[in-house]
Amino acid sequence: MPADVDTGRQAEARDEIDAYRREVRAFIAEHGVRMPAEGVRVPRDADHEKRIRAWLAALYAAGHLGAGWPVRWGGRAGHLPVHDLVLMEELIRGDAYRPIDQVMLAAHSLLEFGSEAQRRELLPKIRSAEHVWCQLFSEPEAGSDLAALRTRARPAPDGNGWLVSGQKIWSTDAQWADMGTLLARTDPDVARHAGITAFVIPMTLAGLDIRPIREMTGHAEFCEVFLDEVRVGPEHVLGEVGGGWQVVTSGLASERAFVGANSVQLERMFTDLVALARAARFADGTAAITHEDIQAKLAGALVRVEEVRLIVRDAVDRILVDEEHPSDGPVGKLAYTELNVALTELAMEIIDSAVVVDDIAADVVARWHHNFLWGRALTISGGASEIIRGLIGRQLLGLPRA
Amino acid sequence: MGLRVDAAAACATECGAALHGGPLAGLTASAHVLARSNGDPVVDDLLEGILVGERICAFGRLAPAGQPSPTGPHSTDNGVRGAVGGEDVRLARRVDGAPQADAFLLLDPTRQCAVLLTEPDTWQLTTGPDGFDVSRGCADVAVRADALATGHRLTDLGQAVDLYELLLAADALGSVRRMLERTVAYAATRHTFGRPIGATQAVQHRLADHAVRARGMNLVVAEAVRRLGTDASHDTDAAGGTPGTSGTSAAGERSRWVALAGASVSSGAPHLLHDLVQLTGGIGFTWEYGLHLHERRVHQDARLAANPRAALRSLVHGAGWADAR
Numbered sequence: 001m002p003a004d005v006d007t008g009r010q011a012e013a014r015d016e017i018d019a020y021r022r023e024v025r026a027f028i029a030e031h032g033v034r035m036p037a038e039g040v041r042v043p044r045d046a047d048h049e050k051r052i053r054a055w056l057a058a059l060y061a062a063g064h065l066g067a068g069w070p071v072r073w074g075g076r077a078g079h080l081p082v083h084d085l086v087l088m089e090e091l092i093r094g095d096a097y098r099p100i101d102q103v104m105l106a107a108h109s110l111l112e113f114g115s116e117a118q119r120r121e122l123l124p125k126i127r128s129a130e131h132v133w134c135q136l137f138s139e140p141e142a143g144s145d146l147a148a149l150r151t152r153a154r155p156a157p158d159g160n161g162w163l164v165s166g167q168k169i170w171s172t173d174a175q176w177a178d179m180g181t182l183l184a185r186t187d188p189d190v191a192r193h194a195g196i197t198a199f200v201i202p203m204t205l206a207g208l209d210i211r212p213i214r215e216m217t218g219h220a221e222f223c224e225v226f227l228d229e230v231r232v233g234p235e236h237v238l239g240e241v242g243g244g245w246q247v248v249t250s251g252l253a254s255e256r257a258f259v260g261a262n263s264v265q266l267e268r269m270f271t272d273l274v275a276l277a278r279a280a281r282f283a284d285g286t287a288a289i290t291h292e293d294i295q296a297k298l299a300g301a302l303v304r305v306e307e308v309r310l311i312v313r314d315a316v317d318r319i320l321v322d323e324e325h326p327s328d329g330p331v332g333k334l335a336y337t338e339l340n341v342a343l344t345e346l347a348m349e350i351i352d353s354a355v356v357v358d359d360i361a362a363d364v365v366a367r368w369h370h371n372f373l374w375g376r377a378l379t380i381s382g383g384a385s386e387i388i389r390g391l392i393g394r395q396l397l398g399l400p401r402a
Numbered sequence: 403m404g405l406r407v408d409a410a411a412a413c414a415t416e417c418g419a420a421l422h423g424g425p426l427a428g429l430t431a432s433a434h435v436l437a438r439s440n441g442d443p444v445v446d447d448l449l450e451g452i453l454v455g456e457r458i459c460a461f462g463r464l465a466p467a468g469q470p471s472p473t474g475p476h477s478t479d480n481g482v483r484g485a486v487g488g489e490d491v492r493l494a495r496r497v498d499g500a501p502q503a504d505a506f507l508l509l510d511p512t513r514q515c516a517v518l519l520t521e522p523d524t525w526q527l528t529t530g531p532d533g534f535d536v537s538r539g540c541a542d543v544a545v546r547a548d549a550l551a552t553g554h555r556l557t558d559l560g561q562a563v564d565l566y567e568l569l570l571a572a573d574a575l576g577s578v579r580r581m582l583e584r585t586v587a588y589a590a591t592r593h594t595f596g597r598p599i600g601a602t603q604a605v606q607h608r609l610a611d612h613a614v615r616a617r618g619m620n621l622v623v624a625e626a627v628r629r630l631g632t633d634a635s636h637d638t639d640a641a642g643g644t645p646g647t648s649g650t651s652a653a654g655e656r657s658r659w660v661a662l663a664g665a666s667v668s669s670g671a672p673h674l675l676h677d678l679v680q681l682t683g684g685i686g687f688t689w690e691y692g693l694h695l696h697e698r699r700v701h702q703d704a705r706l707a708a709n710p711r712a713a714l715r716s717l718v719h720g721a722g723w724a725d726a727r
Contacts, residue, residue, distance in 0.1 A: 274721075278726060289723050295718040298718070298721075298723060299718050300669065303714075307621065390603065390610075392610035392614065393600070397609055397613060400600060
């Protein structure tokens with residue numbers, strides 16, 4: 001399969017891109033820590049955590065991560081956004097532990113809204129991986145409708161800062177995060193978007209109770225976080241008091257070209273699908289792939305894979321020249337996450353129809369079982385498909401709000 | 403190649419959008435083959451006529467020999483009788499533009515060549531226009547076996563088949579684009595219960611899905627167009643294909659993208675258009691509103707290439723899955 005962002009408007013930079021790709025590939029081969037499974041980020045134990053942090057720190061130190069930051073904070077002059085994409089493609093291809101979204105978003109929020117003191121203290125600790133970050137955004141009554149959040153920050157009786165109480169949920173990595181970006185309502189009497197303030201808080205503050213939620217994959221990646229009169233001060237406010245909504249909505253990382261790496265993800269999944277069809281045997285001992293019905297389904301899936309890879313590449317071509325349309329992100333997310341689910345369903349259909357899968361592919365089956373279950377996280381989190389379709393309806397098709 | 407594939411595809415897409423009645427895909431494929439055999443007076447004369455828009459050379463495929471049976475389930479009473487009849491005929495099924503054609507270029511898949519027929523007494527239409535697609539004429543054609551034996555045999559087919567199938571996909575894509583735009587506009591203006599139907603999630607979300615799928619089809623067709631255009635010029639320039647790939651694998655990759663385009667559009671467009679009728683409601687069901695004209699057309703585009711199955715099988719063979727054990 002043709003892969004990678006080496007066509008279209010990036011063609012003239014191909015040699016330079018290829019050179020960077022080789023550099024990154026070698027770096028990953030030498031230092032990379034494996035990704036435990038799709039969507040699984042929480043370390044197994046203290047040693048695993050140590051290795052993960054060392055790997056993330058190495059990515060920053062080598063200038064592969066955080067290269068787009070201002071030079072003053074460790075970024076590199078002349079950084080090309082296409083390098084972010086190449087990095088992510090190679091991390092996926094090399095099955096290496098990938099940078100944590102919440103950390104990158106925190107970095108960009110700090111760069112855009114942080115005080116001088118906050119930046120000076122917190123940005124270096126992101127680069128050294130001393131700090132892993134989580135987000136304390138969603139609540140049981142405020143998921144897709146985030147502005148409905150009810151966690152309250154009330155002025156402390158002694159007049160020094162606030163006491164925050166409420167319940168947060170779906171906080172990825174909160175159980176091992178050092179810092180959190182917290183949204184709380186500081187003023188209940190103004191328009192609901194206007195009364196929200198963002199805070200950056202250590203996850204060790206008194207009054208925080210973090211409880212991992214076991215998900216249907218069997219892993220516990222998300223947490224619920226209870227806040228009981230957690231005291232935060234003015235030094236924890238990110239941006240303006242009452243300006244939390246701007247912090248949330250500006251949260252587009254400059255590494256948005258990362259989305260293009262979904263193309264590599266699809267390429268790998270399709271390879272895994274064919275591997276499964278070769279190894280899965282029906283009752284008569286024949287491999288699934290020798291049957292016309294299975295072949296037709298694989299070919300149909302291949303068509304969808306190429307469609308979506310081109311959709312992603314098309315969006316990335318625009319992102320890289322700063323001409324992206326507001327609907328590009330939603331279109332790419334919907335196309336990728338829904339096709340991902342369809343591919344896992346086809347894999348399950350093949351596994352279900354087989355009486356045995358060759359031993360050689362035992363890891364393939366385990367991966368499909370996990371990916372089948374994990375696939376639903378992708379269509380629910382980060383904007384559920386139902387929300388995304390509404391965005392596409394309005395932003396791309398110009399239809400009225402539902 | 404003497405042909406801009408991207409321009410031809412853009413024309414095909416506009417023809418599909420406008421329900422144009424000409425056999426553009428077949429005519430372009432015919433002209434592509436004829437242009438590779440210039441120097442022959444009959445060919446030059448026909449090509450000249452095509453270029454000034456006076457003649458139509460339909461493009462089709464001969465059925466395997468020994469399968470005359472012209473009275474298939476769709477044939478009519480005025481079948482094979484008269485000038486062309488009896489046992490000594492070969493059939494070409496479903497030839498786009500046959501009713502208007504004054505020449506035929508018919509592929510003989512068993513001999514890797516095409517036969518050019520320019521004498522009207524050598525063929526006969528065995529069925530009337532297909533009837534389902536009302537925007538273009540199509541018919542089965544019976545050809546005298548002796549005319550096939552003595553007719554003009556053209557062996558340099560170039561990328562005619564890839565071109566034909568890709569332009570059919572581009573034609574169907576035109577219908578998809580036009581009808582999607584029309585339905586989105588309708589959903590934004592048609593009010594029920596005091597608001598536009600496009601403001602209800604049941605309608606809006608399906609339109610969003612269709613827009614995403616249509617974008618995918620569009621990009622796959624565009625990619626196939628790009629590759630067919632690029633690779634075709636490499637073939638003539640470097641007479642061995644692109645550096646680093648054998649001529650065969652460059653051709654294989656080109657055909658793979660044509661198959662991807664054919665499969666993408668033929669498996670996606672019919673359902674998509676049928677759902678646009680549903681979303682348009684009773685008005686969409688009327689003859690006058692015309693969504694059905696595009697539905698009929700995209701099915702005909704698929705049928706002319708025997709898609710989606712032919713394209714999917716081509717992908718299966720190209721990937722080597724058919725040889726798996």
